[in-house]
Each structure stands twice: as structure tokens, then as C-alpha cells.
Amino acid sequence: MRVLGVDPGLTRCGVGVVEGVAGRPLTMRGVGVVRTPPDAELGHRLVAIEQGIEQWIEEHEPELLAVERVFSQHNVRTVMGTAQASAVAMLCAARRGIPVALHTPSEVKAAVTGSGRADKAQVGAMVTRLLRLDAPPKPADAADALALAICHIWRAPAQNRLQQAVAKHAAHASRALKGRTA
Numbered sequence: 091m092r093v094l095g096v097d098p099g100l101t102r103c104g105v106g107v108v109e110g111v112a113g114r115p116l117t118m119r120g121v122g123v124v125r126t127p128p129d130a131e132l133g134h135r136l137v138a139i140e141q142g143i144e145q146w147i148e149e150h151e152p153e154l155l156a157v158e159r160v161f162s163q164h165n166v167r168t169v170m171g172t173a174q175a176s177a178v179a180m181l182c183a184a185r186r187g188i189p190v191a192l193h194t195p196s197e198v199k200a201a202v203t204g205s206g207r208a209d210k211a212q213v214g215a216m217v218t219r220l221l222r223l224d225a226p227p228k229p230a231d232a233a234d235a236l237a238l239a240i241c242h243i244w245r246a247p248a249q250n251r252l253q254q255a256v257a258k259h260a261a262h263a264s265r266a267l268k269g270r271t272a
Contacts, residue, residue, distance in 0.1 A: 124139055
């Protein structure tokens with residue numbers, strides 16, 4: 091599975107591509123940051139993010155985008171910018187028919203480090219170790235994007251089994267209900 095992780099942000103939008111399957115060593119295929127000038131008009135910044143993500147999708151042909159789920163912070167401006175960048179990433183994926191998975195920051199930290207409260211340095215160190223890199227990707231947004239991709243690859247099999255079990259239960263319940271009304 092090849093996953094493009096996106097750590098959304100208006101000034102720095104981290105992107106990272108990881109390939110592999112759960113239980114096997116993973117491989118980094120690319121990592122970087124889509125940057126926009128903080129003083130540029132919002133619309134132009136969003137277009138720049140779109141163009142950057144489109145370029146990453148075109149170059150790496152991911153099977154899925156793993157995007158950080160926006161969570162409430164105290165700084166509403168930061169949340170809005172993150173949400174807008176996140177929406178651009180989801181739009182780019184939807185336009186190409188690529189599935190999107192959303193993961194919370196604590197979910198990603200727990201998957202990669204074992205603790206949902208890990209700091210940026212711990213995440214960077216584990217990404218470096220898991221992908222057998224010489225040094226942590228810089229800036230932290232790039233490491234976070236790789237962590238999102240790793241998290242999804244590791245969690246996707248369990249999530250798929252859970253979804254299948256829920257669908258099977260729903261189908262069984264529906265058949266049972268139809269049997270009672272017939």
C-alpha cells in the first residue's frame with residue numbers, strides 16, 4: 091500500500107509518502123513541505139497548497155491519502171487555516187477518486203510512539219527509526235506527514251476488519267427484521 095500523509099497547514103503543509111504493509115518494514119518514497127507565504131492572500135495560498143498536493147499525487151500515485159483530522163484548539167485562526175488546508179487535500183484526493191482516511195494527532199502519536207501524548211521530537215525520532223532514515227525529517231511537519239502515513243498503513247487492516255464486521259452485523263440484523271415483518 092502506498093499512502094500520502096498530509097499534515098495540513100497554511101504556511102507549511104507537510105507531505106510524505108510511505109509504502110508497505112503492516113507487519114513488514116516500511117519504505118519512505120518521498121517527504122517534503124508545501125509552503126505558502128504568510129502575507130499572501132488566503133485564496134492564493136489555498137491554490138498553492140492545491141498545486142503542491144496535486145504535484146505529489148501525480149508524482150507518487152498514492153492509493154490513499156491519510157490526513158490529520160482537525161481538532162479544536164484555543165487559537166481559532168490556526169484551526170481555520172488547518173481545516174482549510176485539510177479540505178484542499180481531501181478535494182485533491184476526491185477529484186482523482188483516491189480514498190481519504192482521517193487520523194487524530196493523538197491516534198498518530200500512539201501508533202508511532204506508543205503514547206498519544208508524545209512530543210514532536212519523539213514522533214520524529216520514531217519516524218526516523220521506523221523508516222531507517224539517517225536523520226529526522228525537517229521541519230516537524232514533514233515528519234508528522236510520514237507518521238500519518240505509517241499510522242494508516244498499520245491501522246488499516248484492523249479498521250477494515252472492524253468495518254466488515256459492522257456491515258455483516260447490519261446485514262444480519264436487517265434480514266432478521268425482514269423475517270419478523272413477513
